[in-house]
Amino acid sequence: MADYLIELLASLCAVIIVLTLHEFAHAFVAYKCGDPTPKWNGRLSLNPFRHFDLVGLLCFTFVGFGWAKPVAINPDNFRKYRLGMGLTASAGIVMNYLTALLVYPLYLIVWFYMPSVPFVADLLEYFFYFVFAYSLSFFVFNLLPLYPLDGFRILDAFNKRRGKIYRFLRNYGQYILFGLIVESFLCQLLVRFGVPQMAMFNILGWFMRFATDILGWPITALWGLIPW
Secondary structure (H helix, E strand, C coil): CHHHHHHHHHHHHHHHHHHHHHHHHHHHHHHHCCCCHHHHCCCCCCCHHHCCCHHHHHHHHHHCCCCCCCCCCCHHHCCCHHHHHHHHHHHHHHHHHHHHHHHHHHHHHHHHHCCCCCCHHHHHHHHHHHHHHHHHHHHHHHHCCCCCCHHHHHHHHHCCCCCHHHHHHHHHHHHHHHHHHHHHHHHHHHHHCCCHHHHHHCHHHHHHHHHHHHHCHHHHHHHHCCCC
């Protein structure tokens, strides 16, 4: 029970870091591209409370996938409309990957050199690993072309056509997204209650494994070159 509480606390702290950096990146890039709206709304800040969506935070903590409060922008203020839209939409996922890149060596330092101090060592080990893993999973999660995720906004920025597929993703993306999160939560719940076969049907869980195993490989390989 104590290990689970430590893991849960580390997960919550990691989510706070990952979501805050993601949304701050959107706000910062939008501001630099000429739109003062994020600053006026108080989103040009590293204060986590400026960015939280309670439901999204809880989903991320317990399921591994969630969201923060979207950064409001006015693209008419961008000096170059499509470039500003594309850079702003991409900023969050770029920040997530950079976060994973910079945090992974901290995880290795704790793993190899942290003294076995009760509670502290486990908390730091879980925390840095979760920041690494959640950053990568949020990177992949937000690339899904479903409204209101970044993947849809990137598609919206560079796609001039507004066909049936675009309208479908725009109108129903959030419902598909919610369904996937609920399905992932139920699968994880059943696994915890002794039905391990349900892990095969956890669709968002596949994205988590893809993120950590495939997209995380360049990061782990790079830092693995150091003789720790």
